[in-house]
Amino acid sequence: MRGNFGEHFRLSIFGESHGPGIGIVIDGIPAGTPIDEDEIARFMARRAPGRDPTATARREEDRVEILSGVLDGHACGTPVCGLIRNTGMHSGDYRSLIGRMRPGHADYAGFIKYGGFNDPRGGGHFSGRLTAPLVFAGSIARAILRERGITIGSHIERIGPVHDAPLDPVHPAPALLDRLSASTFPLIDPTVETDMRRHVEEAKAVLDSVGGCVECAAVGVPAGIGSPFFGSVESVFSTLAFSVPAVKAVEFGDGTAIADLPGSQANDSMTYSDGLVTCLTNHNGGVTGGITNGMPVLVRVTLKPTPSISRPQHTVDLNTGNDTTLEIHGRHDPCIVPRAAVVIESILAIALLELSMDDAATRPS
Secondary structure (H helix, E strand, O other): OOOEEOOOOEEEEEEOOOOOEEEEEEEOOOOOOEOOHHHHHHHHHHHOOOOOOOOOOOOOOOOEEEEEOEEOOEEOOOOEEEEEEOOOOOHHHHHHHOOEOOOOOOHHHHHHHOOOOOOOHHHHHHOHHHHHHHHHHHHHHHHHHHHOOOEEEEEEEEEOOEEOOOOOOOOOOHHHHHHHOOOOOOOOOHHHHHHHHHHHHHHHHOOOOOOEEEEEEEEOOOOOOOEOOOEOHHHHHHHHHOOOOOEEEEEEOOHHHHHHOOHHHHOOOEEEEOOEEEEOOOOOOOEEOOEEOOOOEEEEEEEOOOOOOOOOEEEEEOOOOEEEEEOOOOOOOOOOHHHHHHHHHHHHHHHHHHHHHHHHHHOOO
């Protein structure tokens, strides 16, 4: 397992879905950084299970125990270790699944990778539960970025075929991003919530699940963060985004739709505004050449339907070497998208902080 990320804001993640706990060690937090545990708790609550009809019934408080690196509300400059204890496991739900591979899950790939020694309960270390430590790390990263004038927020761009209004790609208001980042079901147009929830409930009623998309923006990001080739904003963010088990696609700016435009439209024309260079459009999502250009960083992340569904599915039984059918019982999200919003915000914060620290370390004096 590659549980490490970063050269400057360094993360080491650990734990399994049904183990005693999950957590993360964070190195590189500057000494004196304020650590607001109340704010961290608010972000953790947005991701926590069991708090919304679209989420799993598994109830976890997701309270972070900070074991090291913090004293009197400030980082000491030493590694910070955050532990989240698992308390709501029903591991018996998975006994009948041993040897029978769940379609859409990492069961088979993990079995081959680890020779059958992987933990299948709740997905083990493949579980989306491991995104909780990322939210803890992201909460600290976004607090550091906020002191530098950077605001991050996201909304549910769509669930299934039901779309929210899009973010303004050129001028997303910081106040709007703050409002969205305080919500457990973040929407720009609240009137679409009923249709989104109805779509989830209809899928749940027939033992199915649905996916969707989260759109996330960071405003106040200065030009010059990131570097070619392997340190681009897109590649670093995508590395983190694709660590989230449900993520299947990442887009910056117009994403795949930019292929429909001629260069004369896809290019973001530039102008001076109050002595600063800015762009009239933001088709490239605030990143060109892998480097931020001063426009809002705009990303969309697509998440697949939750693979754990109670419908009969065709699969294989490795114990017998035969085909079989499988019905998954237990507590699972009919839609992961609302809980994923704060995760996407967190990884954008981690990526931007890591890259800005890289720039600070390599910039000529």
